[in-house]
Amino acid sequence: MRRLNRKKTLNLMKELDAFPKVPESYVETSASGGTVSLIAFTTIAFLTVMEFMVYRDTWMKYEYEVDKDFTSKLRINIDITVAMRCQYVGADVLDLAETMVASADGLIYEPVVFDLTPQQKELQRMLQLIQSRLQEEHSLQDVIFKSAFKSASTALPPREDNSLQSPDACRIHGHLYVNKVAGNFHITVGKAIPHPRGHAHLAALVSHESYNFSHRIDHLSFGELIPGIINPLDGTEKIASDHNQMFQYFITVVPTKLHTYKISAETHQFSVTERERVINHAAGSHGVSGIFMKYDISSLMVTVTEEHMPFWQFLVRLCGIIGGIFSTTGWALTNPHRSHFLMATQATTYL
Secondary structure, eight states: OHHHHHHHHHHHHHHTOSSOOOOGGGOOOOHHHHHHHHHHHHHHHHHHHHHHHHHHOEEEEEEEEEOOOOSSEEEEEEEEEESSOGGGEEEEEEETTOOEEEGGGTEEEEEEOSSOOHHHHHHHHHHHHHHHHHHHOTTHHHHHHHTTTTSOOOSOOOOSSOOOOOOOEEEEEEEEEEESSOEEEEEEESOEEEETTEEEEOOTTSOGGGOOOOEEEEEEEEESOOTTOOOTTTTEEEOOSSSSEEEEEEEEEEEEEEEOSSOEEEEEEEEEEEEEEEOBGGGTBOSOSEEEEEEEEOSEEEEEEEEEOOHHHHHHHHHHHHHHHHHHHHHHHHHHHHHHHHHHHHHHHHO
């Protein structure tokens, strides 16, 4: 009885077989079939390797949301060299709430030589080349995000020569913590002093002929300092053509959360528009000589996440490639044989 039920079950399973087998005696091999098979296997191997490379790669996903954090402080990382002596210049921040943050709260004034050494010039040229490529190909920013903490620092190396030349410039570097509102970081003549109606700079004691706001921005960033990240103004160098020259940078800061397989950090990206002009009150060009960086905080926050293809998706795509090629080549080989068989059958019938 059990054998009878087992036999019925096997017969039923054979009737449900969606993949009927062809006896080997009915199978015919040919040179064209072998050639197509060789091409098919080569194509499968090539596409499998390419798909594996895609599986190993990662990509950056960008998500946007409203930034609800208004109470925290914003960190500004600064490394700027101005072609004036340190006793002649002063740097500070004044925001829209008229809160003044003096440079003494985190900035260091270091007397240096403005001209770079050959090694420093080479690094600066390389940094400027990267900046130009980033402006042309925005997808390179994803590569920089992935290599954060892995790439070398963008800071200039120390001078390798022990030059006896007296310092003719001032390197202002360090960081400041400011309110998370729009503000103005500026470097101008004279040290900043608090004032009941704002703030002022003691510029009266500085000779007008000593004004020279040629400057080099080795680093400027907002938020957590992440080595390897290249910011839009890194490597910028401006040479003043007049004593009364104003350099303006209009910056839009975007809060950014970065999550990669190497790091998780909260930093800030920014875009910048530059403008420079000569102060000439007689010609209607008013203002104060100096370097002014006016920044505004975006209300949107960007979350950048590094993602990877799941393994199950890789298997599905791989099966699709193999099955699709086998089906296509099988269809290509079967149809000519069927056409040839039908033509032969019709010819036999007519005879």
